[in-house]
Amino acid sequence: MGDPLLAVDVPQRWLxxxxxxxRILSVFGFALVVLALDDLLLLMSTLxxxxxxxxxxxxxxxxxxxxxxxxxxxxxxxxxLLPFSVPGETWFRVGxxxxxxxxxxxxxxxxxxANTVVLALLALVGTMEPVVLGHALAQLKVPEKLVHLFLFxxxxxxxxxxxxxxxxxxMVARGFVARSDLHTWRSLGWLVGMLLVRSLxxxxxxxxxxxxxxxxxxxxxxxxxxxxxxxxxxxxxSIGVMIGLLFMNGRAV
Amino acid sequence: xxxIPDGVLAAxxxxxxxxxxxxxxAVALHRLDTExxxxxxxxxxxxxxxxxxxxxxGPGSVHLLMNGLMGLVLGWAAVPAxxxxxxxxxxxxxxxxxxxxxxxxxxxALPALVCGMFFSRWLQVTDVRRSFLLGALAGGLGVLxxxxxxxxxxxxxNTDYLPAAKVMIFTYLPLAVVEMVVAGAAIxxxxxxxxELLFLPERQSV
Numbered sequence: 001m002g003d004p005l006l007a008v009d010v011p012q013r014w015l016x017x018x019x020x021x022x023r024i025l026s027v028f029g030f031a032l033v034v035l036a037l038d039d040l041l042l043l044m045s046t047l048x049x050x051x052x053x054x055x056x057x058x059x060x061x062x063x064x065x066x067x068x069x070x071x072x073x074x075x076x077x078x079x080x081l082l083p084f085s086v087p088g089e090t091w092f093r094v095g096x097x098x099x100x101x102x103x104x105x106x107x108x109x110x111x112x113x114a115n116t117v118v119l120a121l122l123a124l125v126g127t128m129e130p131v132v133l134g135h136a137l138a139q140l141k142v143p144e145k146l147v148h149l150f151l152f153x154x155x156x157x158x159x160x161x162x163x164x165x166x167x168x169x170x171m172v173a174r175g176f177v178a179r180s181d182l183h184t185w186r187s188l189g190w191l192v193g194m195l196l197v198r199s200l201x202x203x204x205x206x207x208x209x210x211x212x213x214x215x216x217x218x219x220x221x222x223x224x225x226x227x228x229x230x231x232x233x234x235x236x237x238s239i240g241v242m243i244g245l246l247f248m249n250g251r252a253v
Numbered sequence: 254x255x256x257i258p259d260g261v262l263a264a265x266x267x268x269x270x271x272x273x274x275x276x277x278x279a280v281a282l283h284r285l286d287t288e289x290x291x292x293x294x295x296x297x298x299x300x301x302x303x304x305x306x307x308x309x310x311g312p313g314s315v316h317l318l319m320n321g322l323m324g325l326v327l328g329w330a331a332v333p334a335x336x337x338x339x340x341x342x343x344x345x346x347x348x349x350x351x352x353x354x355x356x357x358x359x360x361x362a363l364p365a366l367v368c369g370m371f372f373s374r375w376l377q378v379t380d381v382r383r384s385f386l387l388g389a390l391a392g393g394l395g396v397l398x399x400x401x402x403x404x405x406x407x408x409x410x411n412t413d414y415l416p417a418a419k420v421m422i423f424t425y426l427p428l429a430v431v432e433m434v435v436a437g438a439a440i441x442x443x444x445x446x447x448x449e450l451l452f453l454p455e456r457q458s459v
Contacts, residue, residue, distance in 0.1 A: 006341065034259075146278070153334075164302050178308070185434040190439070192319075193442030197446055206291050207288070
């Protein structure tokens with residue numbers, strides 16, 4: 001029935017045992033700091049730090065490369081054209097166009113920032129159980145309706161993932177081959193339509209069953225998470241790193 | 254391609270996008286009945302799965318954006334649904350970034366709202382054959398508006414991005430073509446099989 005979609009298959013490490021709220025806030029602060037940096041050497045060291053976080057969180061190298069590859073599609077166009085559009089000292093020439101060192105520097109900075117933030121996010125937040133993430137968001141005062149929507153959505157993702165595979169297999173069994181033509185797109189449109197129709201029917205049954213059990217539109221979120229000494233240590237460490245980075249960035253300029 | 258990574262956009266654009274997203278979210282959550290949350294979640298999970306399907310197009314393949322369809326079916330509820338989907342994609346798949354979530358949500362959700370407002374009232378009065386046309390219009394418009402907004406938010410951040418932004422807009426054209434056919438087929442299918450899906454209570458008051 002296909003693999004679980006949001007599979008979190010990481011070993012328990014010191015980092016992945018930290019309080020979810022501290023991890024979310026740390027990534028938020030870290031991302032803010034990284035975006036504020038402009039020294040290339042510092043940005044490289046933040047990328048190394050993010051790689052270190054990913055390794056410490058137990059993410060495998062193939063997974064890291066696969067995730068980061070998804071990012072580079074967008075960056076490709078931007079980073080190839082930037083050296084040609086930023087004015088400055090000439091780096092090399094292609095016909096009438098000249099690439100500049102300043103443009104290259106900007107492209108490298110963007111590339112470093114994007115990858116650093118995504119790696120930190122994958123390492124600190126992506127290693128949580130989706131449900132734990134939802135509860136942490138509720139504790140961080142994210143509106144309750146949004147958290148409920150989040151929790152219900154992750155609940156049904158795997159269900160419809162396997163539903164999709166079932167429908168697709170049925171099409172393949174009838175000789176469907178995906179090609180780049182109108183027939184394929186229309187058939188896939190019907191597949192999407194069927195998925196939506198089935199999901200709506202299911203949601204009506206779910207709501208009826210939940211009402212029958214006394215559901216009034218709200219969940220009670222309970223948590224057994226206790227604050228540990230390691231969480232304080234992690235919070236202090238990340239604040240220290242952020243202040244250190246900002247301090248060094250101020251000196252480098 | 255609609256997921257802008259962190260580090261690209263300027264601070265004013267990031268803040269502006271976050272403010273607009275929070276505003277739209279406030280309206281959408283206010284209008285969202287707690288009883289409808291399971292229904293919206295089930296539909297948004299189905300949309301999420303649909304956007305993972307890779308569809309052959311020319312030599313390569315594309316992923317659907319689904320925002321036009323989401324606007325048609327979910328109305329205002331498309332805003333929180335899109336935010337949830339983008340957060341999951343950023344956190345677990347590494348698409349996009351963290352601080353750009355506001356801008357990315359705005360770029361995809363505003364076109365969804367536009368499609369919902371323009372096309373949903375027509376959808377309720379047309380026959381099956383014309384519903385294909387409406388679905389196709391919503392699908393195509395959703396993609397093109399999102400492409401436009403991505404390009405605008407990039408170009409606003411730094412004028413040096415302008416050449417890249419111009420190239421990027423062309424990458425949305427093939428997706429718009431595919432999305433038109435898929436969305437049209439999906440809507441006419443739903444119109445035939447389960448028309449009640451297109452007449453959900455909240456949407457009639459949009």
